[in-house]
Amino acid sequence: MEFIQFTEALNIVKSHPFVPLVEQRELKDCVGLILNEDLKADRPFPPFDRVTMDGIAIAFSEFEKGQHSFKIEKTIPAGTPQYTVKNAAKCVQIMTGAMMPIGLDTVIRYEDISITDDTATINIETIKPQQNVHFKGMDKQLGDTLLKKGIRLGAPEMNIAAAIGKAELSVLIPPKAVIITTGDELVPIESTPEAHQIRRSGNYGVQALLNQYGIETSMHHMNDNKAVMKEDLAALIKTYQCIVLSGGVSQGKFDYLPEILEELGVQKHFHKVNQRPGKPFWFGIAPNGSTIFALPGNPVSSFMCASVYIQAWVNASLKVESKSIKVKLNKEVNFPPPLTYFLECAIDIDENGTLTASPFIGHGSGDFANLAVADGFVILPAEKSDFKVGEVYDFVPFRNLFKS
Numbered sequence: 001m002e003f004i005q006f007t008e009a010l011n012i013v014k015s016h017p018f019v020p021l022v023e024q025r026e027l028k029d030c031v032g033l034i035l036n037e038d039l040k041a042d043r044p045f046p047p048f049d050r051v052t053m054d055g056i057a058i059a060f061s062e063f064e065k066g067q068h069s070f071k072i073e074k075t076i077p078a079g080t081p082q083y084t085v086k087n088a089a090k091c092v093q094i095m096t097g098a099m100m101p102i103g104l105d106t107v108i109r110y111e112d113i114s115i116t117d118d119t120a121t122i123n124i125e126t127i128k129p130q131q132n133v134h135f136k137g138m139d140k141q142l143g144d145t146l147l148k149k150g151i152r153l154g155a156p157e158m159n160i161a162a163a164i165g166k167a168e169l170s171v172l173i174p175p176k177a178v179i180i181t182t183g184d185e186l187v188p189i190e191s192t193p194e195a196h197q198i199r200r201s202g203n204y205g206v207q208a209l210l211n212q213y214g215i216e217t218s219m220h221h222m223n224d225n226k227a228v229m230k231e232d233l234a235a236l237i238k239t240y241q242c243i244v245l246s247g248g249v250s251q252g253k254f255d256y257l258p259e260i261l262e263e264l265g266v267q268k269h270f271h272k273v274n275q276r277p278g279k280p281f282w283f284g285i286a287p288n289g290s291t292i293f294a295l296p297g298n299p300v301s302s303f304m305c306a307s308v309y310i311q312a313w314v315n316a317s318l319k320v321e322s323k324s325i326k327v328k329l330n331k332e333v334n335f336p337p338p339l340t341y342f343l344e345c346a347i348d349i350d351e352n353g354t355l356t357a358s359p360f361i362g363h364g365s366g367d368f369a370n371l372a373v374a375d376g377f378v379i380l381p382a383e384k385s386d387f388k389v390g391e392v393y394d395f396v397p398f399r400n401l402f403k404s
């Protein structure tokens with residue numbers, strides 16, 4: 001079971017999905033979550049013939065007959081019930097958002113008319129019948145499905161849900177996770193480290209990624225004491241359906257985790273993937289069904305494993321397709337080891353609209369400062385060692401690429 005290939009490891013992770021929780025959430029808390037109901041139009045969109053410009057409303061047939069000056073019969077603000085014009089040879093002043101009066105059909109904006117006393121005169125030669133009106137049901141009909149169960153909710157979906165009166169939505173969410181750091185050298189971020197210590201940091205990047213995937217998280221730290229670790233872990237497995245460990249999975253004399261996990265009866269699905277970074281990644285399922293991701297401690301390794309595997313696990317569990325993103329290398333890379341190489345890259349869009357990847361090789365999986373100049377990982381396959389400029393490879397983002 002040693003050293004499986006990347007795609008096999010990914011498939012194993014994806015084939016052990018969690019069962020999502022179903023919750024009613026306030027609309028403002030739904031962005032990024034998966035909709036668990038169809039949303040249908042409760043009225044036509046728009047619900048009435050909506051005026052789209054401030055100006056006057058006329059009957060086009062009068063203009064067609066040659067009439068250019070119209071006596072003003074009434075002034076109608078938005079938010080008033082529909083008016084019926086008494087004399088269709090007259091006009092009404094009307095505001096954006098108002099209902100088109102019965103008997104009129106065309107709006108001319110204030111910029112194209114002049115008003116003296118109680119008469120409006122049209123100053124342009126050409127107007128189109130029914131211009132500046134957003135007609136009832138033009139966009140969607142009553143009962144039309146506006147949003148389908150299973151989509152990921154973003155900003156545009158908030159408008160739609162609000163418009164049909166949904167103050168709360170039924171959404172799918174992943175189970176809460178605990179991120180567990182291990183290692184005697186790690187101190188809390190509030191502390192000033194001694195010369196031999198470092199602050200715990202990689203777990204905060206992993207936490208932010210998990211939050212982006214809709215997973216709520218808690219943090220826990222364990223020192224390198226096998227008995228205490230075993231006891232802590234047994235309790236945490238009972239509480240959390242998703243356990244994300246970092247560190248302690250390699251060959252060191254104090255890398256107790258693989259042993260402890262085995263002693264706790266966790267079924268190991270793999271330990272060690274033919275990849276860089278993240279080689280000692282360990283994955284398994286506890287007897288109670290909790291999923292255990294034991295990520296290598298090096299911060300770039302844990303960050304990569306969360307970006308690639310945990311993201312794919314969440315998408316597979318929520319039945320959301322992971323978007324396939326291809327990027328073009330803009331710098332040659334030579335990487336002889338027969339490992340899948342996840343290389344940090346910054347992404348740009350060239351003059352042809354193609355995503356181009358500028359690799360930042362950095363100083364290995366401890367060089368987490370290098371992540372700040374990158375947008376994600378380009379995946380360079382294990383079978384090759386020379387990757388040429390212009391070649392296209394898969395890419396896993398850890399930022400929103402299109403956010404400016």
Ligand SMILES: Nc1nc2c(c(=O)[nH]1)N[C@H]1C(S)=C(S)[C@@H](COP(=O)(O)OP(=O)(O)OC[C@H]3O[C@@H](n4cnc5c(N)ncnc54)[C@H](O)[C@@H]3O)O[C@H]1N2
Binds near residue numbers: 279
């Ligand atoms: N003899 C071997 N040694 C190592 C191998 C190997 O195959 N044979 N693999 C190396 C690789 S690759 C990796 S990756 C690391 C992973 O080791 P562990 O998962 O056991 O992680 P640790 O040893 O606990 O930590 C590694 C490194 O990362 C720092 N760390 C850990 N947690 C955090 C955190 N939350 N924030 C910041 N930094 C963290 C830790 O201090 C270590 O420097 O093993 C290699 N060794």
Ligand code: MOO
Binds near residue numbers: 276278364
């Ligand atoms: O796999 Mo380790 O993550 O190369 O440093």
